[in-house]
Amino acid sequence: MKLTLLENSSDANGPKRDLIARIIGAYSGVIQLYSIVRFRIIHLRFLEEMEQYLPEDGVILDLGCGFGLFALYMAARKPRARVIGLDINSRRLNIARAAAQKLQITNVEFRQHDLNQWRPDTAIAGAYALDVFHHIAVESGNRLLNDLFARLKSGGRFLLKDIDTRPRVMLWFTYWLDVLMSPRDQFHYRSAAAWQTQLRASGFAPIYLHYLWDVLPYPHILLICDKPA
Ligand SMILES: C[S@@+](CC[C@H](N)C(=O)[O-])C[C@H]1O[C@@H](n2cnc3c(N)ncnc32)[C@H](O)[C@@H]1O
Numbered sequence: 001m002k003l004t005l006l007e008n009s010s011d012a013n014g015p016k017r018d019l020i021a022r023i024i025g026a027y028s029g030v031i032q033l034y035s036i037v038r039f040r041i042i043h044l045r046f047l048e049e050m051e052q053y054l055p056e057d058g059v060i061l062d063l064g065c066g067f068g069l070f071a072l073y074m075a076a077r078k079p080r081a082r083v084i085g086l087d088i089n090s091r092r093l094n095i096a097r098a099a100a101q102k103l104q105i106t107n108v109e110f111r112q113h114d115l116n117q118w119r120p121d122t123a124i125a126g127a128y129a130l131d132v133f134h135h136i137a138v139e140s141g142n143r144l145l146n147d148l149f150a151r152l153k154s155g156g157r158f159l160l161k162d163i164d165t166r167p168r169v170m171l172w173f174t175y176w177l178d179v180l181m182s183p184r185d186q187f188h189y190r191s192a193a194a195w196q197t198q199l200r201a202s203g204f205a206p207i208y209l210h211y212l213w214d215v216l217p218y219p220h221i222l223l224i225c226d227k228p229a
Helices: 014-025 029-041 044-053 069-077 090-103 138-151 168-181 192-202
Strands: 058-063 081-087 108-112 124-130 152-163 207-211 220-226
Touching (some): 014 044, 014 069, 014 090, 044 069, 058 069, 069 081, 069 124, 090 108, 192 207
Parallel strands (some): 058 124, 081 108, 124 152
Antiparallel strands (some): 152 220
16 A cells, blocks of 8 residues: 655655655554554654664664564664564564564564563664653663663664653643553653763763654653763
């Protein structure tokens, strides 16, 4: 099915928009609708930014990959890398695996882990977490950040996209969406300053904070965290 919900693909970003349309087309029903919304929220401009910060080779982790939309995008855009998506939800992972198979994207795999307990045990070239850390308890989230730093190769990079606690009205909007999507979860939002303090304590430096301003009412932040070479 050719999806026309995305902007036309005759511009320089055509191949990326086509890729997003193909990824959306690999899902069906409600998940397809969800993926359209998700690619609207984390749209091409944000994706391109994240993509340029991640390495071209080696293992890239997608922490809390959900249905695998962005793991599939990154794997397709970085054919020399191996993208590993981790999530606690086996149903989401099975849907992600089916989408990868449909799209014939082979440099991606999906594994079930609880990030409250899971610890990386091999060298990582890069990692990212999109709207996931606020689903993880603060203490285990901090431990995970420490271990990620330890396992990242020198010069490696970790991208943390999450939700700021201000403006309050935007946090409130995001909170209700989270409740709708994950009614059984508890949420542990932190301010941009609190994230920066913790990431510094975990060893990352420098850390760049980018506010992802948008027309949508999300207080998005992207933290670009380096492990010094
Ligand atoms: C808001 S969704 C984001 C999914 C994906 N990163 C995206 O941007 O589309 C949060 C994801 O975190 C996962 N998650 C929540 N708690 C988790 C945990 N303790 N361990 C692993 N994954 C978890 C959920 O299953 C869900 O897929």
